[in-house]
Every structure is written in C-alpha cells, then in structure tokens.
Amino acid sequence: MRRSLAAGLASVLPLAGLTACSATDAPDGSAVVLAATSDRQIELSRWDTARQWRKGETAGTAVDGGDLVFDSAVRSATAAGxxxxxxxxxxxxxxxxxxxxELVASWSATTPKDSWIEIEVRGRDGSDRTTWDTIGRWASGDRYLQRSTDSGQGDDGTSVAVDTWRTPGLPAFQLRVRLARRAGASYRPRLDLATVMTSRVPSTAGPTSQAGPARGVVLPVPRFSQMAHRGHYPQWGGGGEAWCSPTSTSMVLAYYDALPPARRYAWVPAGHVDPWVDHAARMTYDHAYDGTGNWPFNTAYAAPLAGKAFVTRLRSVREAEELLAAGIPVVASIAFGPGELDGAPISASDGHLLVIVGVRDNGNVVVNDPASSDRRHVRRTYDRAQFERVWLDASGGLAYVITDAAHPLPDPRAATNW
Structure with missing residues (x-):
C-alpha cells in the first residue's frame, strides 16, 4: 500500500462500529425521496443465486441449487486444538x-455439527491492495466454536471495529469466505446469501425527510421487553440493557411466525418470559466483543429462520417506509443523549436497537422499543425529526432487513441498498 493511502485513515467518519445497548438512565434511488440524498452514498452488493456465486473463484466449493457449499478440502486449519x-x-x-x-459484510449460512465459516475482506486503490482482514468467524451453534470478531488489524490504513471495516476511502473491495468442517467429515457447511454494504455518509442527519408510502401503516409486530431478562445469563451479556439487539431481532422473527422451535430453547428454565430471547442472545453473542450487539451475527441468526436477512444502511425514514409499505419491519441502530428523543423509556443510550414498525398519519415514527420495562409499554411513537436525527447521526442509518417468502423486498432497481 502507498503511504498516502494509509495516512488517510484519520479522515474516516467517526460512525459507531457496533451497538452497545448500554443505557445511561437502480441504481440511483430516484424512486424514493431521501434526506440529504447526494451526501449519503450507499451500495449493497449481494450474492444469493447460482449465477452470482459462479462469478466468484471457487477453491473446494461448489454451487448446489442457489447455495455455495463445501465440496472438497484445499487446505487444513487448526482451531481449539x-x-x-x-x-x-x-x-x-x-x-x-x-x-x-465503511464496509459491513453479512451472510446467511448453515454450519452443521463441527463446522464454521470465516469472512474476510480486502480493498484496492489502483494497483495497491490491502491485506485480507477477518470480519468474523461464525457458526450456527456454539457447541464447537465460540463466534468471534477480530478488532484492530490496522496494518495498512484500514482497521476492523467489531463488525465494521473502516478505510481511508477505497473504490473497490473483494470478499472471501472460508468454509471449514472437522477433518475427514462428510457434512457440508453452506451459504445461502452473502452481502457487502459499502458506504460514505456524513456524520449528521441533514434535513428531515417527508412522510411517504407508509403513512398510516403500523405493522402488527409482537412486543418483547429486553428488561424482562435483566440478570439472565451473565456469560452472554446478562440480559436487561445488554440485549436490545437479540430482543429486536426476535420481535421481527415473531412477526413472521419464524421464532425457533421450542426444542431449541428447552435449556431455558421454566418461568423465564419469552425464552426465545435468551436463546437469541446466546446465538448472537460475540465472544471477542463480549456482547450481543454484533450486527451481522444478528442477521445471520435470523436468516435461516425467516428466509433472508442482511445489514445495510438506509438514507432516511422515508426510505424505511418503502420497506414498511411492503410489510417489512426495520431494525434500526440509534444513540441519543438526554432530551434528544422525547418519550423514550430510557433517558440516554450510547447504542441501542429497536424496531421501526410504522408511521403515523402525521409522519411520526412508530417503534417497538425493547428498552421498555414490560411488553405493554414497548410500542412507542417518536417525533420524526428527532428519531431520524438520532438514527442517522449515530449509525449512519444502520439497519437489519429481515424478510420471509411472503414479504419480498421492494423492487431493488429503486434503491442501491437492498
């Protein structure tokens, strides 16, 4: 890498690279009216068909239907002995x-028995290439592998912040996926979907968007409270304020009637309210980051249950309305200080996730906020301008998009980020 490329790291926007959940008391998108459109550059690249997988370079992998699968070993590795x-x-x-x-990769995969996947990315500027950086090592279960990320890796002007790859500004990237299984085994880890969201967005929200196609729409998303789990399972974050992400993900899965079967969370003691949230926390826990707020770990958990799921950025509430109008709730990553979000169940948070479920006739935003003390108070309505600001300022409009077969994405030609 040229020294000029590495030296540019200091100019990277200071967007959050994760959601802490900790409270302190066409390409051109012309079909959508957006806030600060010209300043919000977002693209989502996706691989989820046989044709798309075949455009990549295979080494021991094969295409089976629309999935990428392990076919034969090309090397060996050692993990946990x-x-x-x-x-x-x-x-x-x-x-x-x-x-x-910034770049965020996400995926939908299944890793039977003792198998796992590893996600890596690298960038290019002209003839200069960065080194490969590891975004995460992930498995469907946790019997054999502890899911983890590798923050840092800042050897060439790029770095990893939990789930986000940060660069000084690069025009190209490459994604690499390793599929691993116990030596000599015959089962086949597989990928159904891989996405890469690249973005360059300002650190402030800009003008508030106007209400659009979801005006008056409120989706019947079930309500769960993260606070009902306070003190549960310290080894996976301890519930309460730490579990906003798995609680939000579980609400969307419940909306699609796609919660895991009861046998999956039979280990949760009787009497725990909404035991599927305890299970989701365990299945999304990042052992290196020490939390359940890893964005792609949450969508990777949700995808095999619902159908498809990925991480992206949206440019405004108006753009989220395109999804709401299609019956798709949106999990949003926000942060706010005292007085910045009227009606919130907590006074401030340096990182919080909730579900956008609708828009009132006056354009205000209806959410399921899991930080509420109980289910009855989870449904909230927030001022549109306040909400858009604490969402775009904090995370650049970071969102989980989870879909099922009955709720496909709107026409992707109308947007570059789904």
Missing part, C-alpha cells in the same frame, strides 16, 4: 461508485 478441512470462495473485485469509508 482440532483439525479442520477448509474450502473457500472469493468474489470478483467489486468497484463501487464512490470511495467508501
């Missing part, structure tokens, strides 16, 4: 329409 066979897939170089400063 055990030996694994490894195959891999590498995407083509993807050139974005701008110099992106």
């Amino acid at each position: 055990r030996s694994y066979d490894v195959a891999r897939w590498t995407s083509p170089w993807v050139t974005t329409g701008f110099d992106y400063t």
